[in-house]
Amino acid sequence: MSSSWSRALTQISPYTFASIGIAISIGVSVLGAAWGIYITGSSLIGAAIKAPRITSKNLISVIFCEAVAIYGVIVAIILQTKLESVPSSKIYDPESLRAGYAIFASGIIVGFANLMCGLCVGIIGSSCALSDAQNSTLFVKILVIEIFGSALGLFGVIVACAAHLDHNQIISCC
Amino acid sequence: MSTFSGDETAPFFGFLGAAAALVFSCMGAAYGTAKSGVGVASMGVMRPELVMKSIVPVVMAGVLGIYGLIIAVIISTGINPKAKSYYLFDGYAHLSSGLACGLAGLSAGMAIGIVGDAGVRANAQQPKLFLVNLGQTKIRWPRDFAGNNSVILLQEQL
Numbered sequence: 001m002s003s004s005w006s007r008a009l010t011q012i013s014p015y016t017f018a019s020i021g022i023a024i025s026i027g028v029s030v031l032g033a034a035w036g037i038y039i040t041g042s043s044l045i046g047a048a049i050k051a052p053r054i055t056s057k058n059l060i061s062v063i064f065c066e067a068v069a070i071y072g073v074i075v076a077i078i079l080q081t082k083l084e085s086v087p088s089s090k091i092y093d094p095e096s097l098r099a100g101y102a103i104f105a106s107g108i109i110v111g112f113a114n115l116m117c118g119l120c121v122g123i124i125g126s127s128c129a130l131s132d133a134q135n136s137t138l139f140v141k142i143l144v145i146e147i148f149g150s151a152l153g154l155f156g157v158i159v160a161c162a163a164h165l166d167h168n169q170i171i172s173c174c
Numbered sequence: 175m176s177t178f179s180g181d182e183t184a185p186f187f188g189f190l191g192a193a194a195a196l197v198f199s200c201m202g203a204a205y206g207t208a209k210s211g212v213g214v215a216s217m218g219v220m221r222p223e224l225v226m227k228s229i230v231p232v233v234m235a236g237v238l239g240i241y242g243l244i245i246a247v248i249i250s251t252g253i254n255p256k257a258k259s260y261y262l263f264d265g266y267a268h269l270s271s272g273l274a275c276g277l278a279g280l281s282a283g284m285a286i287g288i289v290g291d292a293g294v295r296a297n298a299q300q301p302k303l304f305l306v307n308l309g310q311t312k313i314r315w316p317r318d319f320a321g322n323n324s325v326i327l328l329q330e331q332l
Contacts, residue, residue, distance in 0.1 A: 006183040006262065098185045098255060105189030109246070112197040120204035120211075127215035134219045141218065141225040145211040148236045152200045152207075155243045159196050163250030164189075 013091060014100025015083075021107025022079045025160070028111030029072020029118075036065035036122025043126035051133035058132060058139070061125025064146055068118040068153045075110040075160050079103050106160040113156025120149040184265030185253050191265075191272025192249040198276025199242025202283020206235025209287030210294065217298045224298055231290025238279045238286075245275040 040061045048055045082103060090096060128142040210231035218225040249268045253260060296303045 004262075005187075006181060009183040009186055094182045094255065097182050098253075101183075101186040101189050105193045105250075108193045109196050112193075113200045116197075116200045116204035120208045123208040124211040124215070127212045131215040131219050135222055137222055138215065138218045138225065141222075141229075142211070142215050145207065145214060145229060145232050148232050149204065149207045149211070151236060152203055152239050155200060155239050156196065159192070159243060159246045159250065163192065163247045 010092060010097070014096050015091070017100040017104035018079075018083050021104035022076050022083070023107070024111040025079060025107035026072045026076035026111075029075075029114035030069045032115035032118025033065050033069035033072075034118075035115075036068065036118035036120075036125070037062055039119075039122035040065060040125035040129065044129040047129045047133040053136075054129060054132045054139075058125070058129045060143070061121065061128055061146060064121045064125065064150045065118050067150065068114045068121070071153050071157045072110055072114050075106065075157055078161065079106055102164045106164040110156045110160045113159075114153045117150060117153035117156070120152065121146055124149055181260070181262045181265070184260050184262045185255065187262070187265035188249060188253040188260070188268040191269035192246040192253075193272070194269070194276040195249065195272035195279075196242045196246040196276070198273075199238050199245075199279030199283070202280040202286075203235045203237075203239035203242075204283070205280075206238065206283040206285075206287035206290065207232050210235065210290030213291035213294045217294050221298045224294075227304070228294040228297060231286055231293065235283055235286045235290070238283050242276060242279050245272065 040058075044055065044058050044061070082099070086096060124142065124146045128139065128146060131142060132139040210228075214225055214228045214232070217228065249272055252264075252268065293303065
């Protein structure tokens with residue numbers, strides 16, 4: 001085998017990659033959701049001092065952020081069902097290595113896409129609350145922008161599920 | 175079931191390329207959407223009738239996420255060592271394609287965000303600036319197309 005990155009990578013167990021991928025998919029997604037929720041929530045509460053009517057409508061921004069965390073949980077559950085134990089003679093087989101890398105990449109994709117989505121939706125939700133407090137016709141228009149933002153989390157879920165988990169290579173997995 | 179052919183660890187780089195394509199494009203799309211969105215919301219308080227026209231930068235930023243999605247799916251479905259042998263060359267090519275698309279998307283998204291924010295605020299005060307704003311955000315797209323074309327060229331070498 002050539003002396004390159006490959007040599008180092010084959011010494012790392014695919015269980016490591018898969019487990020870290022699953023952890024990142026849920027951990028970083030929830031980080032994004034939480035970040036978005038606190039950005040939105042603090043602006044919402046501050047704006048509602050002078051305009052209390054906005055509170056119930058603007059909770060939808062918080063729900064959009066929460067959805068991001070749910071995407072992360074769903075993908076983490078799907079990925080961990082793909083993780084099975086194989087006899088130790090087969091751990092470093094090419095199929096197992098490939099499965100480990102695929103789960104790792106799926107986890108990173110979902111995690112960081114949801115992190116960005118949560119941040120984006122949080123910032124827009126905060127502006128939505130503030131502008132709704134001044135002019136209530138603006139709520140629906142800014143909500144359209146929030147919907148564009150929340151599509152980014154869906155992209156992450158689509159790539160992780162559709163592209164990485166359909167081939168039956170994953171079934172014979174680490 | 176055909177046997178696995180090619181280098182064992184090449185899929186690591188290939189999948190990382192797919193991840194880079196989507197994650198960095200999402201970063202750019204998120205930045206563009208958020209920054210322009212804040213500008214639209216601020217501007218809409220004074221001029222609510224202009225809000226729907228000013229959603230253009232947000233739409234353009236969203237399209238960047240779609241570019242990343244397409245490239246990530248193309249790369250991921252191209253990693254199939256049982257059907258077609260997958261060597262380190264293929265892995266590195268996919269990694270560079272993904273990074274090219276992703277980083278181009280990130281920079282385009284940041285540019286769209288900053289220009290969009292300034293543009294919608296200026297458009298509220300001076301309606302003649304709408305086309306200038308549109309032109310500047312459209313110029314950001316070719317940067318991302320350059321990233322996508324290099325992806326397609328590298329794919330053809332495989």
